[in-house]
Amino acid sequence: MTASTxxxxxxxxxxxxDAHLQAALETATGRFRTARxxxxxxxxxxxxxxxxxxxxxAATIANLAGYLEQFEQNxxxxxxxxxxxxxxAEASAIVTRLARERGVTLAAKSKSMxxxxxxxxxxxxxxxxxxxxxxxxxxxxxxxxxPPYHIIAPAIHKTRDQVAALFVQETGAPLPDDNIPTLxxxxxxxxxxxxxxxxxxxxxxxxxxAETGSIVLVTNEGNGRMVTSLPPVHVAVIxxxxxxxxxxxxxxxxxxxxxxxxxxxxxxxxxxxxxxARAGDPDGPEEVHVILLDxxxxxxxxxxxEEILQCIRCGACLNICPVxxxxxxxxxxxxxxxPIGAVITPLLFGVENYPAxxxxxxxxxxxxxxxxxxxxxxxxxxxxRAEEVRHGLASTTESLLEKGAAFVLAHERLLRxxxxxxxxxxxxxxxxxxxRLPAALxxxxxxxxxxxxxxxxxxxxxxxxxx
Amino acid sequence: MSEARQEILRxxxxxxxxxxxxxxWQSPRTFPDLVSRFVEALEASHGETFVEDDAGAAxxxxxxxxxxxxxxxxxxxxxxxxxxxxxxxxxPAFEWHVVGxxxxxxxxxxAEADVGVSSAQAxxxxxxxxxxxxGPGRSRLVTLLPPVHVVLLxxxRLVADLFALVEQQEQPLPANVTLxxxxxxxxxxxxxxxxxxxxxxxxxxxxxx
Amino acid sequence: xxxxxxxxxxxxCIVDQLMPEVGVATVRLLRRAGxxxxxxxxxxxxxxxxxxxxxxxxxxxxxxxxxxIFADEPAxxxxxxxxxxxxxxxxxxxxxxxxxxxxxxxxxxxxxxELSEFLVHQAGWEPPPGEPHGPVTYHDSxxxxxxxxxxxxxxxxxxxxxxxxxxxAESDRCCGFGGxxxxxxxxxxxxxxxEKLQQAADTGAPLLVTADPGCLMQMRGLAGESAGQVxxxxxxxxxxxx
Numbered sequence: 001m002t003a004s005t006x007x008x009x010x011x012x013x014x015x016x017x018d019a020h021l022q023a024a025l026e027t028a029t030g031r032f033r034t035a036r037x038x039x040x041x042x043x044x045x046x047x048x049x050x051x052x053x054x055x056x057x058a059a060t061i062a063n064l065a066g067y068l069e070q071f072e073q074n075x076x077x078x079x080x081x082x083x084x085x086x087x088x089a090e091a092s093a094i095v096t097r098l099a100r101e102r103g104v105t106l107a108a109k110s111k112s113m114x115x116x117x118x119x120x121x122x123x124x125x126x127x128x129x130x131x132x133x134x135x136x137x138x139x140x141x142x143x144x145x146x147p148p149y150h151i152i153a154p155a156i157h158k159t160r161d162q163v164a165a166l167f168v169q170e171t172g173a174p175l176p177d178d179n180i181p182t183l184x185x186x187x188x189x190x191x192x193x194x195x196x197x198x199x200x201x202x203x204x205x206x207x208x209x210a211e212t213g214s215i216v217l218v219t220n221e222g223n224g225r226m227v228t229s230l231p232p233v234h235v236a237v238i239x240x241x242x243x244x245x246x247x248x249x250x251x252x253x254x255x256x257x258x259x260x261x262x263x264x265x266x267x268x269x270x271x272x273x274x275x276x277a278r279a280g281d282p283d284g285p286e287e288v289h290v291i292l293l294d295x296x297x298x299x300x301x302x303x304x305x306e307e308i309l310q311c312i313r314c315g316a317c318l319n320i321c322p323v324x325x326x327x328x329x330x331x332x333x334x335x336x337x338x339p340i341g342a343v344i345t346p347l348l349f350g351v352e353n354y355p356a357x358x359x360x361x362x363x364x365x366x367x368x369x370x371x372x373x374x375x376x377x378x379x380x381x382x383x384x385r386a387e388e389v390r391h392g393l394a395s396t397t398e399s400l401l402e403k404g405a406a407f408v409l410a411h412e413r414l415l416r417x418x419x420x421x422x423x424x425x426x427x428x429x430x431x432x433x434x435x436r437l438p439a440a441l442x443x444x445x446x447x448x449x450x451x452x453x454x455x456x457x458x459x460x461x462x463x464x465x466x467x
Numbered sequence: 468m469s470e471a472r473q474e475i476l477r478x479x480x481x482x483x484x485x486x487x488x489x490x491x492w493q494s495p496r497t498f499p500d501l502v503s504r505f506v507e508a509l510e511a512s513h514g515e516t517f518v519e520d521d522a523g524a525a526x527x528x529x530x531x532x533x534x535x536x537x538x539x540x541x542x543x544x545x546x547x548x549x550x551x552x553x554x555x556x557x558x559p560a561f562e563w564h565v566v567g568x569x570x571x572x573x574x575x576x577x578a579e580a581d582v583g584v585s586s587a588q589a590x591x592x593x594x595x596x597x598x599x600x601x602g603p604g605r606s607r608l609v610t611l612l613p614p615v616h617v618v619l620l621x622x623x624r625l626v627a628d629l630f631a632l633v634e635q636q637e638q639p640l641p642a643n644v645t646l647x648x649x650x651x652x653x654x655x656x657x658x659x660x661x662x663x664x665x666x667x668x669x670x671x672x673x674x675x676x
Numbered sequence: 677x678x679x680x681x682x683x684x685x686x687x688x689c690i691v692d693q694l695m696p697e698v699g700v701a702t703v704r705l706l707r708r709a710g711x712x713x714x715x716x717x718x719x720x721x722x723x724x725x726x727x728x729x730x731x732x733x734x735x736x737x738x739x740x741x742x743x744x745i746f747a748d749e750p751a752x753x754x755x756x757x758x759x760x761x762x763x764x765x766x767x768x769x770x771x772x773x774x775x776x777x778x779x780x781x782x783x784x785x786x787x788x789x790e791l792s793e794f795l796v797h798q799a800g801w802e803p804p805p806g807e808p809h810g811p812v813t814y815h816d817s818x819x820x821x822x823x824x825x826x827x828x829x830x831x832x833x834x835x836x837x838x839x840x841x842x843x844x845a846e847s848d849r850c851c852g853f854g855g856x857x858x859x860x861x862x863x864x865x866x867x868x869x870x871e872k873l874q875q876a877a878d879t880g881a882p883l884l885v886t887a888d889p890g891c892l893m894q895m896r897g898l899a900g901e902s903a904g905q906v907x908x909x910x911x912x913x914x915x916x917x918x
Contacts, residue, residue, distance in 0.1 A: 005860065013863040028658045044495050055489035062486040065479035078639065084472040136664055137655035155655050163656055184653070184661040191665065196578070212640050222611060222651040222666025229607040229643065230574075240475065247636070248491045251629040265508065265594040266629075269666065270646040278642050280603035282566050282573055298478035322850045326867040360861065362854025362868075363728060364818040385730030394730065402726055406734035409689065409721040410741055419693055434896065434903060445862030447869070447897035450694045457687045457696035461715050464703050 001353075003333040003345075008356035011331035021157045021328060028156050029319040035263020036316060036370070043259075053252045054373040057310035060243055061301070064309075067210040067243045068292060074213025078275030080288040087295050092123035094291055095202065095235055099129045102233055104199035108191075110219060110227040111135035112204025113151065113313060114237045114293055116335035117348070120202070131202070132194045134223035136187050143170055149329035151315040151337065152261050157328065191223070201227035201285065205238035206313070207253055208290070211246045214274040215290060218258065218267040225271050234273070234285040240292050241309040253312060256372040260314040296348040304383045308343055310373045315340075317367035317377065323360055332357060339367035343380045351384055355393050358384035416458065423452040494630035501592040501625040502674055509595030512649030513662055514670040522552060525619055525675035529584070530558050532671055536615055538581040540564065542573075545604030548621060549586050566606045577608035582615045583667070589635075590620055590672075593628035594648050597672060601643040610647065616667040622676045682712045683794070684749035686742075686763075688756045689721035690889040698889060701914035702755040702791055708917060709801035716745045724762040725855045727770065739770050740777050747780045751798065752788045755910045757820035757888045760790040765823060790820070791910055792829040792887060803837035803917045811840040812912070813881040815872065815895070816848040817888035830887050830909050837916040839885075844875040851886075853894035869898045885912050 015021055040046040060067060072082040085091035099107065107129050109115065121142075124131045133142040137155035141148055143166040148154030155163075164178035167186050175182055195201075203224060207216040215236050217224040228234045244250040258264040277284030300306055318324050318338030329337040334345040334354070342357040351358065363378045371377070388394055394402075408414050429435045434448040442449070498504040506516045517532075519525045533541065542564045543554060555563035564576045577583065585605075587597035597618050599610050610616050626632055629646075651666030662668055683706060687699040706713050723738030742763070746752050754760045764785045771777040795801045812834060820826045827848075831841055852858065852868030859865075873895060876884045886892055887909040896903040 009861055009863060012861065016863050016867045024658065028654075031654075031658065049492065052489055052492050055486070059486040059488040065476045068479070069476070078642075084469075084475050086471045086474060090471055134665070135655075136653045140655070153655060153658070156658070158656070160657050180656050180659050180661050183656055184664055188664055192578075195665075196574070212638060214640060220651070221653050221664040223664070225607065225611050225645060226665055229611065240479070245488065246491070247633040248630065251633045252492050254629060264512070264648075266591075266596060266646065266648045268512070268647065268649045268652055270596075270648075272640065272644040272646075273642070274640040274644075275642055277601070281601050281642055282604070282606040283608055284601055284642050292475070294475050294478070298475060298481075301479065302481050322852070322868050322871075323861075323864055326864045326871075358730075359857065360864075362818065362850050362852065362857050362865075364850035364854070365822040366818075366848075366850065369822060382728065382730070385728070386732050387730070389730040389732070398729070399731075402729055402731045402734060406723075406726050406731065406738060410737055412718050412720055415720055432903060443859040443862065444897060445866050447858075447862065447866050447894070448900075448903075449897065450893045452693055453696050455696065457692040457699035458717065460696050460700060461717075464700060467704070467707075 001333040003331070003354045003356045005356040005359065007333065008331050008360060012327035015328035015331060016326050020159065024156050025325050025328060028150065028153050029325055032262050032319040036260055036319070039259045039263050039265055049252060049255060050372050050374060053256055054310065056244070056249045056252060057373050060245055061241060061306060061309045064240060064243065067245050068240060070210040071208050071213055071243060074210065075275065075290055076213065078213050080213065080275045080290055083289060083291045085291050085293050085295070088118035091118045091237060091291050091293050091295070092120050095120060096123055096127035096129065098233065098235060098289060099124065099200055100127060102199060104129055104233070106194065106198045107131045107200040107202050108195050108198035108227050108231060109133050109202045110204070110217070110224045111138050112202070112237060113335050114204045114239055115202060116148070117295065118237070118293065120237070132191070132198070134191050134195065134227060135219070136184070136221060139187065139191065140166060147330060148335065151313065151318055195226040195230045198231045200233045200235060201231040202235045202237070203227050205236045205242060206257065207250050208238050208243045209247060209250045210243055212274055214272050216250060216254070217271045217273065218269065220268040222269055225269055228271060228273055229284055232285055233287045233289070235289045235291065236273070237291045237293055239297060240294055241297050257312055257314055260316040260370070260372045300347060305343070305347055305380055307375050308347065308380060310375055311340055311344070312372060314372060316370040316372065320366045320370045322364065322366070323362065327360065339377045343377055343384065346384055351388055352391070352393060355388060358388065419452055419456060423454060426451055492630060494628055496593055496628045496630070498592050498627055501627065502622055504592040505590060505595055505625055505674065507595070508593065509649065509672060512595060513652065514595060514649045514672060517673045519673060519675040522548070522675055525673045526552060526554070526557055528673050529617060529619065532617060533558070533561060533582060536582060538615070540580045541582045541584055542566070542577050542580040542609050542613060543584040544586065544606065544609050546586055549584070549619060552619070554584070566609060567604050573606055574608060577606065577612040580613040582617055583609040583613040584617045584619070585610050586619050587624060589632055590625045591628055591632060591646070592625050596646045596648040598632065599645050599647060600641045602641050607643055610645070611666055614663065614667055615669045615671065618670070618672045620672055620674045622674050681710055682714065683751045683753045684714045684716055684746055686719055686722070686746065686752050686754045686759065687715070688754055688759045688889060690893060691755055694893060695889060695908070698755050698908045698910050701908070701910040702753070704914050705791070705795065705910060705917070706753060709795055709799040711799065714749070718745050722759045722762045724758060727762065727766060728855045732770070736770055739767050739781070743767065743771065743777050743780050743784055746784055750787065751794070752784065753791055753794045754788070755791045755887070755889065755908065757790050757817050757824055757826065758890055760788055761819040761823045763788045790824060790826060790887065792833055793824070793826050796829045796832060803833060803913065805836070806838055806916060808838040808840070809916055810883065811842045811881040812883040812885050813842050813844050813876050813879040814847060815851060815876070815884060815886040815891060817886055817891045818850050820887050821848045833909070833913055834885065837913055839912070839916065842879040842881045844879050846875060851891045851894050853890045855890065858894055866898060869894055873898060883907060883912065885909055
């Protein structure tokens with residue numbers, strides 16, 4: 001997938017013009033924003049805790065090899081199998097091999113950005129395994145054949161009648177109505193059977209705790225528990241940066257994760273998985289496999305972008321970003337949208353494939369403000385923009401204009417001459433100090449452009465001297 | 468596979484390793500009344516709570532809850548203190564299935580049960596959370612599949628918050644520990660709250676001293 | 677507090693070319709606060725638009741030029757949060773590797789002030805209480821509030837000069853300008869501005885005030901007939917304290 005400036009603008013324009021989508025985005029993000037503020041204010045020391053978690057994340061990233069080895073050792077001691085995948089292909093190959101070896105034909109999935117990142121569903125289908133998404137929003141999208149719109153609330157843009165139509169098509173049976181409780185009950189019933197039938201459960205992981213070799217999974221729906229308890233095999237795919245050294249670290253992480261994401265003190269279910277079912281356990285998977293996914297993350301160490309590995313994937317930056325709130329998630333053409341998406345997507349998948357994303361921001365800084373670990377996203381966007389220019393990714397037109405303008409501005413007399421000419425030439429088009437151009441000719445779209453003042457401040461200075 | 472492991476670790480060791488770990492977070496959280504904070508927090512996320520004076524009162528409450536639910540089939544963990552409460556004997560009006568003491572598929576029983584009854588190893592006041600885990604006599608499905616989950620919680624198992632739990636948690640950990648902070652929910656359709664997606668629709672906690 | 681009662685004005689390229697009345701108001705305010713104002717004629721642009729677009733070489737040249745022009749000034753005042761941020765926060769990094777400019781850039785950064793910041797903290801100026809003026813609503817530009825931490829200063833000056841401030845729903849939500857962003861992604865930019873203008877209109881205040889010329893230009897562009905009601909802090913204060 002790619003996102004050129006033209007592609008991004010086109011998708012964004014569709015989103016901007018869609019009144020229903022705009023209302024949905026505002027409702028969802030607004031709720032999350034307000035709830036987040038309330039629950040953080042309720043903590044006795046949220047700022048200090050954020051500073052602490054930042055220090056934990058920084059120390060973790062700086063010593064990732066050691067903590068991952070510790071995780072592997074403890075997970076293995078608990079009976080889990082730990083696999084390492086350098087890239088998407090390796091990770092998918094591990095999952096499909098496990099499925100093939102066990103004759104799995106149906107895999108139940110709980111929401112996982114990492115599995116979307118590696119296009120796991122495509123690999124499973126190619127290997128003859130049917131993946132079924134069980135997170136309600138993700139299942140809706142799977143039925144619709146669409147990518148997610150938001151990291152936490154993926155089907156934000158779907159109306160209830162759209163959802164009802166999808167469910168009717170899927171189940172082949174009519175629904176009594178399209179009320180939300182009816183739709184929810186339908187999903188519960190349909191997906192319940194898939195959990196029970198699936199030969200493999202696939203999840204992501206919010207945290208990998210090195211101290212005990214455990215995977216922590218948070219959900220509100222309960223599908224995380226289903227997927228990791230019902231099928232005989234559980235496979236978890238988790239990015240290598242999602243490690244917490246100790247349980248105290250994991251507690252700090254959890255204390256801020258749901259609060260930052262949805263404004264809940266904790267998600268409804270926080271599941272801690274340490275290996276497969278033990279002797280004497282009445283149920284639980286016979287096998288647990290953890291796939292540690294690199295896919296471009298290790299490459300960021302020791303670069304200006306290392307800090308992005310501290311991200312805990314809460315989505316707070318999406319909820320505050322005024323650009324995301326207009327453009328919506330599809331424009332980013334990536335499983336990761338919003339401010340985090342604008343940085344991580346070019347870093348993982350190549351800035352040449354996503355040249356629009358570092359520019360999909362006014363650098364307003366609201367994201368850094370709300371990030372629980374205060375990641376300096378604006379700085380990294382600026383770095384990526386400079387990289388684009390250094391690698392010749394800026395358009396010829398832009399390069400000429402920028403270099404030309406910079407040249408003029410470096411020569412005050414040239415500026416004086418140029419502006420004099422423009423101030424004269426613009427006269428026929430000026431109304432009330434602004435210039436209105438037809439949209440087709442206007443780089444600013446519907447917006448009026450400012451007119452050059454008849455005289456610059458330079459020219460007015462002489463008179464001001466005499467005041 | 469091990470080639471991938473070697474290469475990833477090699478790449479990671481490029482990290483400068485210079486940032487010191489800040490040490491443990493000492494949570495300043497305390498509550499004058501652990502029970503009332505627990506009740507408040509759980510009810511805020513649509514859980515239901517009762518506070519009873521003793522085990523006897525708790526069992527009576529449980530009976531009233533089951534009757535009100537119109538429940539028939541109950542599946543129950545075999546764990547302390549439930550095992551000493553003799554629930555099938557004391558409440559014979561219901562069809563009890565106790566983990567490890569039933570015939571037939573536990574999975575099917577849980578899928579068809581009206582109510583799952585468990586205790587909790589611990590509970591967190593700050594967030595209205597009950598902590599359940601896996602082990603002999605403790606099924607994951609009892610607290611997950613039935614539409615209603617009832618917890619009999621001795622009040623002395625309450626701690627302030629997750630940090631307190633982590634401090635007291637013994638290791639090694641069981642295969643599964645789940646922190647439950649309310650009934651299952653989603654707002655995925657039109658940002659409207661819907662209760663009872665995959666997990667139980669109702670979470671009822673009976674706290675007793 | 678500066679020891680000398682003399683400051684240099686860096687009027688900024690947008691004000692210079694498009695809204696010089698903001699510069700005029702700035703000079704008058706500084707004089708009212710008891711300062712002599714100089715205007716180094718060679719000044720043009722701080723280089724921020726180029727820096728933000730990734731054209732660092734161009735930005736660097738303009739930064740070096742600016743540092744050289746203002747190097748010997750005791751204090752530099754700007755009617756712009758964004759340009760102040762560029763000099764204060766970015767110049768030391770941008771020029772940090774060049775021994776010819778590094779020290780002077782840091783020194784300049786330490787002596788550069790946004791107008792309201794200067795009036796309140798350096799000059800200790802309080803607008804003389806006059807007649808009350810109508811209600812206004814104030815837009816916190818991103819640079820002013822998040823990068824410079826200047827939320828209270830503009831409000832204090834507005835209140836002291838007789839303006840009742842009616843807060844909009846999200847006064848610190850980005851107006852959509854973002855420099856080149858406003859022409860690179862105009863659909864999103866304009867949608868953000870429309871939201872900002874709606875929130876401002878919802879307050880019922882007849883005036884929308886901001887301390888950043890970029891935001892001013894952006895918001896006027898979509899305000900149509902009401903463009904005249906979107907004003908810079910400097911002009912509003914200057915008029916109220918004549």
